[in-house]
Amino acid sequence: MKRIFILAAAAAALLTGCARQGPKVPKTTFRAVTDIETSAAAEWTTPAPEPLPEIEDSESGGLEYVRSRLEDDLKTEYPNFKIVGARVPDSDGMPVTDIDVGLNPSYDVKSLAERFFAERFDTENEDLYIERFPDDPRDSSRPAGENNRTGIYIKCFQPDEEDLNMQALMHSTGLLCGSETGALDNLNAYSGNYETVATFDLLYETLPEDLSYDMSRGGEWNAGEAVAFMEEFWNGYVAPSDPEECSYRVRNFTVRDLGDGSFGYLFDMEKTDRNGNHIDMDPFETGDPEALMNGEAFAKGCGLTAWCAEKEKITRFSKEWSFSEREPEESDVKLLTLAKAGEILSQSLPPEGLGHDYTAELNYLPFCKGYPYNKDSGVYSVINSVLLGQCEYELRPFWCIRPVGYNSDDSYKFEKAYIDAITGEFTLKISGMHYTASEAKAVIETLERAAAMKE
Numbered sequence: 444m445k446r447i448f449i450l451a452a453a454a455a456a457l458l459t460g461c462a463r464q465g466p467k468v469p470k471t472t473f474r475a476v477t478d479i480e481t482s483a484a485a486e487w488t489t490p491a492p493e494p495l496p497e498i499e500d501s502e503s504g505g506l507e508y509v510r511s512r513l514e515d516d517l518k519t520e521y522p523n524f525k526i527v528g529a530r531v532p533d534s535d536g537m538p539v540t541d542i543d544v545g546l547n548p549s550y551d552v553k554s555l556a557e558r559f560f561a562e563r564f565d566t567e568n569e570d571l572y573i574e575r576f577p578d579d580p581r582d583s584s585r586p587a588g589e590n591n592r593t594g595i596y597i598k599c600f601q602p603d604e605e606d607l608n609m610q611a612l613m614h615s616t617g618l619l620c621g622s623e624t625g626a627l628d629n630l631n632a633y634s635g636n637y638e639t640v641a642t643f644d645l646l647y648e649t650l651p652e653d654l655s656y657d658m659s660r661g662g663e664w665n666a667g668e669a670v671a672f673m674e675e676f677w678n679g680y681v682a683p684s685d686p687e688e689c690s691y692r693v694r695n696f697t698v699r700d701l702g703d704g705s706f707g708y709l710f711d712m713e714k715t716d717r718n719g720n721h722i723d724m725d726p727f728e729t730g731d732p733e734a735l736m737n738g739e740a741f742a743k744g745c746g747l748t749a750w751c752a753e754k755e756k757i758t759r760f761s762k763e764w765s766f767s768e769r770e771p772e773e774s775d776v777k778l779l780t781l782a783k784a785g786e787i788l789s790q791s792l793p794p795e796g797l798g799h800d801y802t803a804e805l806n807y808l809p810f811c812k813g814y815p816y817n818k819d820s821g822v823y824s825v826i827n828s829v830l831l832g833q834c835e836y837e838l839r840p841f842w843c844i845r846p847v848g849y850n851s852d853d854s855y856k857f858e859k860a861y862i863d864a865i866t867g868e869f870t871l872k873i874s875g876m877h878y879t880a881s882e883a884k885a886v887i888e889t890l891e892r893a894a895a896m897k898e
């Protein structure tokens with residue numbers, strides 16, 4: 444039995460309500476957790492394990508072997524879809540690796556505050572900084588205690604009490620986010636439902652040199668210059684908050700129509716670790732709710748996004764967390780070839796496919812090894828400070844297969860496939876929910892019947 448389970452990130456709430464301490468407390472305060480009541484009262488039942496695919500010796504090998512096969516594997520034809528581009532990292536290997544969540548201990552959000560606000564506000568004024576400590580209460584109306592503590596360190600520069608979206612924010616978990624424009628001065632540009640004009644996957648596409656759009660508040664912005672601007676910002680001001688050396692690049696560049704004759708740019712970023720392996724780019728999500736509720740391992744998104752509605756101004760950006768990598772216990776692992784990953788996907792989709800071409804990348808996918816799940820009177824909750832502050836994590840190699848044209852804002856419009864590069868275990872994500880190979884077929888058939896009834 445699959446239930447709907449929703450996780451509310453503290454970061455989202457914090458963007459609209461960092462609270463000052465003592466006499467400087469404004470009217471709004473942030474919530475570190477949202478409790479979600481489920482509609483089902485029956486006991487949770489654990490589904491039977493999904494059978495894993497058989498893997499022949501020629502269908503897996505070391506990373507160098509997988510890389511050597513990539514060009515030929517891309518020519519493989521499948522009856523129900525096509526893979527039009529693929530990538531394997533230029534590294535020595537991709538062993539399962541334990542990681543430690545956290546911010547660079549020497550980082551201070553003041554550098555980001557200066558980047559955003561130095562010309563308009565006094566970034567030396569300590570009264571404009573807000574700090575919360577792990578033992579502070581999440582809910583200031585109740586005494587602090589085991590079930591009512593912030594659990595992490597938070598520091599936020601917030602120069603305008605009227606516009607709490609104008610801020611530079613960091614968590615000890617490695618979260619870093621903010622906005623140099625705020626929302627109130629140009630609310631439509633800060634957030635809204637915009638139509639996607641075009642998405643460019645910069646792993647496989649080159650931006651036209653003359654691609655340019657009129658931005659909100661006027662002025663054309665060349666797309667190539669915008670990408671360079673954003674990569675300079677992330678590598679200059681975001682990467683220093685990571686506890687280990689890494690680099691960022693724009694993976695997907697999306698043009699969105701603001702509906703008033705102007706446009707904005709969405710940047711989906713990609714992180715590469717010190718070994719040359721790439722961290723998957725999906726945004727924050729619960730992962731598999733069944734695994735979470737059973738105390739099992741589940742994927743934990745690593746969202747890295749930025750949005751610019753005005754030329755050379757960061758309307759908002761977010762890096763959801765950071766981590767450092769330990770030395771792996773086993774360095775030599777056998778990974779699936781692209782051809783085998785494609786075969787597994789083909790067998791899991793309907794014979795006619797879903798009408799998409801795909802790209803496939805061998806990436807690291809972060810996994811939480813298990814959440815200390817709690818329930819009280821039918822109310823289920825996930826506390827972000829516990830999720831990122833107390834749980835153990837690891838990186839696992841996965842073939843991440845997405846439709847051409849994917850971007851994070853439109854992610855619910857696309858299906859995405861994740862294939863464990865060691866075991867071959869298959870997961871299909873549709874509308875934010877995760878399904879096994881057998882579940883995916885049933886879900887797709889249901890969606891197709893519903894679509895046919897509407898026609």
